[in-house]
Amino acid sequence: MTIEEAQDTVDKWIKTVGVRYFSELTNMAILTEEVGELARIMARTYGDQSFKESDLQKNLADEMADVLWVLICLANQTCINLTEAFQQNIEKKTNRDKDRHINNEKLK
DSSP: OOHHHHHHHHHHHHHHTSOSOOOHHHHHHHHHHHHHHHHHHHHHHTSSOOOOGGGTTOOHHHHHHHHHHHHHHHHHHTTOOHHHHHHHHHHHHHHHHTTTTTTOGGGO
């Protein structure tokens, strides 16, 4: 699935199953919540925290998909073409960091 197809799929789902988009501010709060849930699983899986009983049912891939879903909702609501935005972002990073990382002694 392309990013454009994902944006279209989310839009169609929202307009049929979901009835309508939540407000942009609500979705921003939900995105923050979902990133927190992802961070919790990352901290327990790859960090020093131990799992709680309630964490054992969590799925890392599903948490990442939740973050992506809400981000796509926000992009749709604000008329952002994520394919174009991502391509421009890669170009920006490439131009800005073309020598930065290759010359970073910490990465060698």
